[in-house]
Amino acid sequence: xxxxxxxxxxxxxAAAGRRSxxxxxxSLDAKVALELLDLARVAARTQERRFAPLSCYMAGVxxxxxxxxxxxxxxxxxxxx
Numbered sequence: 001x002x003x004x005x006x007x008x009x010x011x012x013x014a015a016a017g018r019r020s021x022x023x024x025x026x027s028l029d030a031k032v033a034l035e036l037l038d039l040a041r042v043a044a045r046t047q048e049r050r051f052a053p054l055s056c057y058m059a060g061v062x063x064x065x066x067x068x069x070x071x072x073x074x075x076x077x078x079x080x081x
Contacts, residue, residue, distance in 0.1 A: 005027075005028045006025075006027075009025035009026045009027065010025055012025070012026065013025045036056050036059065036060070039052075039055060039056055039059055040052045040053070040055070040056050043055040043056075
């Protein structure tokens, strides 16, 4: 998406390597980034707004688990509720 996130991904790969693990550098698709920002915006405006970062994290974990399980992840992202 931009150099900041590319550098961050490279740092995570290096950190995994220091722990004798090998991971691919994560990438941030622009559409996914916008969807996460929308999710954070909605979550931040609720009574429990302090959970916005965790909501985004859980959305990312769920998406990765779907991908790892072989499920097809939507190419078009639904509008936030």
